[in-house]
Amino acid sequence: xxxxxxxxxxxxxxxxxxxxxxxxxxxxxxxxxxxxxxxxxxxxxxxxxxxxxxxxxxxxxxxxxxxxxxxxxxxxxxxxxxxxxxxxxxxxxxxxxx
Numbered sequence: 001x002x003x004x005x006x007x008x009x010x011x012x013x014x015x016x017x018x019x020x021x022x023x024x025x026x027x028x029x030x031x032x033x034x035x036x037x038x039x040x041x042x043x044x045x046x047x048x049x050x051x052x053x054x055x056x057x058x059x060x061x062x063x064x065x066x067x068x069x070x071x072x073x074x075x076x077x078x079x080x081x082x083x084x085x086x087x088x089x090x091x092x093x094x095x096x097x098x
Contacts, residue, residue, distance in 0.1 A: 001062055001063075001096055001097050001098075002059050002060065002061060002062065002096075002097035003059070003060045003061075003062055003063040003065070003066045003094060003095065003096055003097060004036075004057055004058065004059055004060070004094070004095045004096075004097060005033075005057070005058040005060065005066060005092060005093070005094055006055065006056075006057050006091075006092075006093040006094075006095065007055065007056045007057075007058070007090075007091070007092050007093075008052040008053070008054065008055050008090060008091045009039070009053065009054040009055075009056070009082075009086050009090055010052075010053045010054070010086055010087035010089055010090060011053065011054065011085060011086055011087075012085055012086055012087055013084065013085035014085075015085075016081065016084055016085035017082075017085040017086065019081065019085075020078055020081045020082050020085060023078055023081075024075070024078050024082075027069060027072070027074055027075055027078070028058060028069060030069075031060065031065050031066070031068055031069035031072070032060055032061040032065045033058050033059065033060045033065070033066070033069060034058065034059055035056065035057075035058055036057045036058065036059050037055070037056055037057045038056075039054045039055065039056045040053070040054045040055075042055045059097075063094065063096055066094060
């Protein structure tokens with residue numbers, strides 16, 4: 001069953017975030033992940049109480065692959081980099097597919 005990572009980023013340092021973005025993509029792919037959406041393209045046809053700056057959805061083959069990527073020793077330094085260039089209000093949500 002596929003698993004999804006929904007991420008909201010509030011970028012505070014664009015140059016560092018670009019470094020993070022270019023380094024994380026190959027790691028995600030290595031664990032079978034693929035981007036389903038392009039960051040910053042969201043719209044609100046209804047509601048709008050949530051006001052994210054940048055939202056991305058990434059699909060992994062299953063929750064085990066998602067967790068293997070997130071907990072990998074290779075990704076840990078990038079978590080620190082991401083936290084240096086984004087707000088403390090950033091959110092990562094994991095969901096299992098149906």
